[in-house]
Amino acid sequence: MWNKLATYIIRYRLWWVALVLVSTVFMAYEAKKIELSYQFARILPANDPVEKEYQDFRKLFGEDGSVMVIGWQDPELFQVNKFQDWCKLAQRIKETTGIKNVLSLANLQKVVRNDSLSQFDFAPVIRTIPTTQTEVDSLKKEILNLPFYEGLVLNSKTNATLIVITFNDKALNSARRLSIVSDIEAMAEEFAVKYKTDLHYSGMPYIRTVNMKKISGEMELFMGLAVLVTLFILWAFFRSFRLTLLSIIVVLIGVIFSVGFLQLFGYKITALTGLIPPLLIVIGVPNCVFFINKYQTELKAGRAKDDALLEMVRQIGLSTFLANITTAIGFGVFYFTNSTLLVEFGIVAAISVMVTYVLCLLLLPITLHYMDVPKARHLKHLDGKWAHGFLTKVNYLVHNRRKEIYIAMVIIIVVSGYGMTKIKAIGYVVDDLPKNDPVYTDLRFLEKNFNGVLPFEVMINTKEKNGVFGDQAAVLYKIKSLQNELGKYKEFSKPVSVVEASRFLYQAYRGGDAKYYALPGALELSKLTNYVQGKQGASKQINSFLNEDKSVTRVSFQMADVGSERIKVLMKEIRPKVDSIFSPAKYKVSLTGHSLVFLKSNDYLLGNLYESLLIAILLIAVVGMVLFRSIPIILLSKLPCLIPLALTAGIMGYFGIYFKPTTILIFSITFGIASDGTVYFLTRYRQEIYDKGLNASQAVTNSIFGTGLSMIYTAVILFCGFSIFSASSFGGTAAMGVMVSITLLVAMCTNLILLPALLLSISKWQGKGEKPS
Numbered sequence: 001m002w003n004k005l006a007t008y009i010i011r012y013r014l015w016w017v018a019l020v021l022v023s024t025v026f027m028a029y030e031a032k033k034i035e036l037s038y039q040f041a042r043i044l045p046a047n048d049p050v051e052k053e054y055q056d057f058r059k060l061f062g063e064d065g066s067v068m069v070i071g072w073q074d075p076e077l078f079q080v081n082k083f084q085d086w087c088k089l090a091q092r093i094k095e096t097t098g099i100k101n102v103l104s105l106a107n108l109q110k111v112v113r114n115d116s117l118s119q120f121d122f123a124p125v126i127r128t129i130p131t132t133q134t135e136v137d138s139l140k141k142e143i144l145n146l147p148f149y150e151g152l153v154l155n156s157k158t159n160a161t162l163i164v165i166t167f168n169d170k171a172l173n174s175a176r177r178l179s180i181v182s183d184i185e186a187m188a189e190e191f192a193v194k195y196k197t198d199l200h201y202s203g204m205p206y207i208r209t210v211n212m213k214k215i216s217g218e219m220e221l222f223m224g225l226a227v228l229v230t231l232f233i234l235w236a237f238f239r240s241f242r243l244t245l246l247s248i249i250v251v252l253i254g255v256i257f258s259v260g261f262l263q264l265f266g267y268k269i270t271a272l273t274g275l276i277p278p279l280l281i282v283i284g285v286p287n288c289v290f291f292i293n294k295y296q297t298e299l300k301a302g303r304a305k306d307d308a309l310l311e312m313v314r315q316i317g318l319s320t321f322l323a324n325i326t327t328a329i330g331f332g333v334f335y336f337t338n339s340t341l342l343v344e345f346g347i348v349a350a351i352s353v354m355v356t357y358v359l360c361l362l363l364l365p366i367t368l369h370y371m372d373v374p375k376a377r378h379l380k381h382l383d384g385k386w387a388h389g390f391l392t393k394v395n396y397l398v399h400n401r402r403k404e405i406y407i408a409m410v411i412i413i414v415v416s417g418y419g420m421t422k423i424k425a426i427g428y429v430v431d432d433l434p435k436n437d438p439v440y441t442d443l444r445f446l447e448k449n450f451n452g453v454l455p456f457e458v459m460i461n462t463k464e465k466n467g468v469f470g471d472q473a474a475v476l477y478k479i480k481s482l483q484n485e486l487g488k489y490k491e492f493s494k495p496v497s498v499v500e501a502s503r504f505l506y507q508a509y510r511g512g513d514a515k516y517y518a519l520p521g522a523l524e525l526s527k528l529t530n531y532v533q534g535k536q537g538a539s540k541q542i543n544s545f546l547n548e549d550k551s552v553t554r555v556s557f558q559m560a561d562v563g564s565e566r567i568k569v570l571m572k573e574i575r576p577k578v579d580s581i582f583s584p585a586k587y588k589v590s591l592t593g594h595s596l597v598f599l600k601s602n603d604y605l606l607g608n609l610y611e612s613l614l615i616a617i618l619l620i621a622v623v624g625m626v627l628f629r630s631i632p633i634i635l636l637s638k639l640p641c642l643i644p645l646a647l648t649a650g651i652m653g654y655f656g657i658y659f660k661p662t663t664i665l666i667f668s669i670t671f672g673i674a675s676d677g678t679v680y681f682l683t684r685y686r687q688e689i690y691d692k693g694l695n696a697s698q699a700v701t702n703s704i705f706g707t708g709l710s711m712i713y714t715a716v717i718l719f720c721g722f723s724i725f726s727a728s729s730f731g732g733t734a735a736m737g738v739m740v741s742i743t744l745l746v747a748m749c750t751n752l753i754l755l756p757a758l759l760l761s762i763s764k765w766q767g768k769g770e771k772p773s
Contacts, residue, residue, distance in 0.1 A: 009366065017363075034259055034269060038177055060459070066172050103163075106129075109125065145514045148504040200445045204453075218728055230720075230721060250363050255277045258349075258355075261352060270345075291360060330673060391709070394752050413643065426659075429443075461552045465549045468552075482581050567600075571591060621635075657739070660732045681703055
């Protein structure tokens, strides 16, 4: 098969080149349309209970992650000039296209009892921006008499205040969000510079915008670094500008295809899919190394150019095909997670890996056919004394020191196993950012002064029409009890709910004194009923907390970025309290919100790590069946791939690197890539055993020297290539780069030392000198 394929590639080379050229132009055209994803990445599958509750909430009440905040702390925030400019800033932001609403000291509303119309009306606290300190002092007194806003836009104890900015849904999930956030920052910084103060920005739109900008910038950075690093290494190996440039061009065509696939599948650039192009460069170049090394080896052995090309495809085509299959499996298993984010990444990465392999298989032989035969200096790297000396030492160890190799293996497994017990699966919304990053420090400021800005929602379904107010408003008193329970936790902010609105209305009903900011008894509460009929005035605001038939209501909190571990503890403590207040037999209460979904996703990914890794192992074992129908070889050949993963997990445990979306990717991906070395070695070993009729000892020696150089080259390229991700400002991506680099370097050693040692031991067990069955 491979002989015919090699012949067809050279014979019909112009047709192949035309096909690649046309398809590349088409894919480049599609790739130009690709866009960044501006929506919150969905990790949980649609049928997950937490995700379903969140989507049910969104259908009734809309997007909960649409609020950006600007925080400011100053003992003199009510000084006339500062107060004037703070109010003007809020007004300018409100006028920005794409902004739905702004809540700040500048536009607070007070409730006014209107007896003539039997309704409550809203009136602005500030009708015109004050011009004197006396006016500001008067307004300050009036604002402090409105407890509804304490903890929402003002912390009078710490002299901190907020501008709360709500985006409309269309602007929130489009490219327009980036420019809106930039415009808001520019306006706010004018205020900050004028008064030499610090402003603090946060909220999900802001965090997502900053992260998206970083992802976009880092995608370009990683692409550049990947090209530069691989160019340098290829030049150092081959000492040939033409071969170096050829390898990079072939792989870059694969990158064009990958972005084109994203667009054709209707996907967008996310935190994960943005990693595919640089990953392809790093993963694709080793294909070129194996092909070119084999071609040059055959030339050095005295073959004519076309004969060398045919032999290159015949011998390396199968091994690289199987190796790329294992790499594609490492990505493809993410399809089984049912997580949109991971499925998109896995599908496109897997397809792109195989397409890049096909491009190498076609373009390298064709291009080399037209190129001149390499000069003697270009073949010197095949005789590298350092590599030959290293491989000689490896050959000695596997033949004479297998006992010591196995002891070292057991020690590594034991030490790694202990480290694995120390791994924690903890995710934070901003834990990927350095502790000194403004996004991180600003979020901590807002947690300190307002208990956080991440959405947490309680949705209460009474299952009855008008159930929220029926039965003498029993649900309102239950909500009050729930708010009191959650108020005991410092992680939650002051809530916004129909209860808080009722307190606000009752204060107005009793003349506006702050001491009446309370939920009255049933009799007093009934007196308010006539004032909140219809859809005007205060009733319009109350209806925003209710569904149409008033059977469902929401209680909105903001919470701190407590992490996935703490949120689990909180939910275990809160749920029994919720059920004791709202009987599950009568009410359905959902604890949901953007932050809860985000943090729950971390646990979901951890659970899928084991599943996807097991699937990868099984599928790659099936690939092993193509080479050998020997159960011992198939099983033991997995050890050289699994031990590096165990070592990496151990390192993560010892150094406190948490499982999170980016670091969890390490294991399935690296298992697939690490299996490449196993496939390369076993393919050569099989050829030596069955094609040349050598015994196991001779086959192992020839395999070490036949594949060792290319495996070393590949390991160096992969190590340096993945190391570029350590330049990321996202901690998880940087950790992934370092961990994958270490894993693949260790995998080279296990594939070159442990794997041949195991093959010799199997051969001895089956009968010394005999071919494996």
